[in-house]
Amino acid sequence: MGTVTLMLFGILFVLILLNVPIAIALAAASILVVLIEGSVPLTLFIQTSFSSMDSFPLIAIPFFILAGDIMSRGGMARRLVDFIQSFTRSLTGSLGVITIITSFIFAAISGSGAATVASVGAILIPYMLRSGYAPGYAASISASAGALGPIVPPSIVFILYGVMSNTSISDLFISGIIPGILVAVALLIVNYIICKKEGYGKLQAPPVVKTEKISFWKALNEAKWALLAPILILGGIYGGVVTPTEAAVVAVVYSLVVCIFSYKEIGLNDFVGIFLKSAHTSGSILIFVSAASFFGQVLSIERVPQFLADTIAGMTTNPWIILLLINIFLLIVGMFMETVAAVLIFVPLLLPIVLPLGIDPIHFGMIICLNLSLGLITPPLGINLFIGSNIANVQFEKTFKYVAPIFGALLIVLLIVTYVPSITLFLPNLLGK
Known part of the structure; x- marks a missing residue:
């Protein structure tokens, strides 16, 4: 690895230490290296x-x-909570169960881990606290359930990976279903063990939103449009009716129609706030894409992916050890x-290493997605954990015991998915990948 590459990563590291936003740090480091090195035109x-x-x-x-923002503001998350609550009240740690299952369904609408925690956690964490759950656990289980966002389709991380690796986004979406279920099951098991130990029993207090106990059929009737959303989105994609991009537009139109005309919780005055929030989030991601693409271009010119591939190949050729x-x-x-930044920076570096080993790019995408989803609940970044802690009004470090x-x-789920590729590839292969 040459001097130019060391300079590139050195400048990037210094800028990150100076708390410069990562997107700006990526672009600035790349431009500075290009100017100093001089062999690549700045027009690149x-x-x-x-x-x-x-x-x-x-x-x-x-889209x-x-x-996701429209559905969150329009009452879909709350109706999902009511529905899940209607048949899980008698379970040990029922509020944790409600959080996990609701997050799983909402993730299949929003595709974002942070959005899932903010929407579902804002409803359930306060009620968990009133029901005697430790603030640290309420924040931890909500943050962990929110990590389903990047795994369960439609996933924003899968879209970025598909673009960076030239892999079918539809196949990536469907590959996340079984691993997503495994993650949900693992969370349910841990929730049961912790709640049994801590004494968080059946839900005895009034329901989360209603003042009276809501029946299963009434809850199902009120949540039917919310439950139909992931079926419509994913069914349209896998039925060959729409592409993932077209499905995103369908999701926006559907959510507007339901939240305005059926739930009647969004008015004209809400549109400005919703669109500004979405534009801010989308703009941040797309700036990442632009800066990281140029950063990756400079790395390619400096043959960094080839260097890493040769280095790892020199250590071992065993695919299991490399993974x-x-x-x-x-x-x-x-x-x-x-x-997002990690996907954009490291996919171009790591993909050339695993493809010669015969590792399917869809399987590798799932490995990357699962790893980075764990990053959502691990400090010092742990964005989901920060969101959950803020809602629960608890110190970040108080969550570590439960996380x-x-x-x-x-x-354990990550290792199973890594070394049993059929878990990820079964559904794509079944549907004729």
Whole structure:
């Protein structure tokens, strides 16, 4: 690895230490190296930035984000909570069960981990606290359930990975269903064990939203439009009716119609706030894409992916060991770097290493996604954990006691998914990948 590459990563590291936003740090480090090195024209930055945006699949990102914001503001999350609550009240740790299952369904609408925690956690964490749950546990289980967002389709992380790796986004979406279920089951098991130990029993207090006990059929009737959303979105994609990008537009139109005309919880005065929030989130992601694309271009010119591939190949040619090393590396990356940035930076570096080993790019995408999802609940970054802690009004470090066993369970799921590729590839293969 040459002096230019060391300079590139050195400048990037210094800028991150100075608390410069990662997108700006990526662009600034790349531009400075290009100016200092002098062999690459600066116009490459403009060309790469614009060409990286010229991607039809990327249009899905702002639309899925907008759909998630509309559904969150329009009452879908609350109705999902009512529905799940109607048949889980008698279970040990029922509020944790409600949180996990509701997050799973809402993740299949929003595709975002942070959005899932903010929407579902804002409803359930306060009620968990009133029901006697420890604030640290309420924040931890909500944050961990929110980590389902990047795994369960439609996933924003899968869209970015598909664009970066030239992999079918539809196949990536469907590959996340079984691993997502495994993660949910692992969370349910840990929730039962912790709640049994801590004495968080059946839900005896009034329901979360209603003042009277709501029946299953009434809850189902009120939540039917919310439950139909993931079926409509994913059914349209896998039925060949729409592409993932078109499905994102359908999600926006559907959510507007339901929340305005059926639930009647969104008015004209709400549109400005919803669109501003979605534009802020979408803009941040797309700036990441632009800056990271140029950063990756500079790395390619400096042959960094080839260097890494040769280095790892020199250590071992065993695919199992290489995947273990990559897992360890990504777990560390997820602790310090935002998920979108990590995907955009490291996919171009790691993919050339695993493809010659015969590892399916869809399977590898799931490995990356799971690793970085764990980063959402691991400090010092742990964005989901920060959101959950803020809602629960508890110190960040008070969650560590509960996050540790949850992290251990999800780590087991990660290893299973890593070394049993059929878990990820079964559904794509079944549907004729």
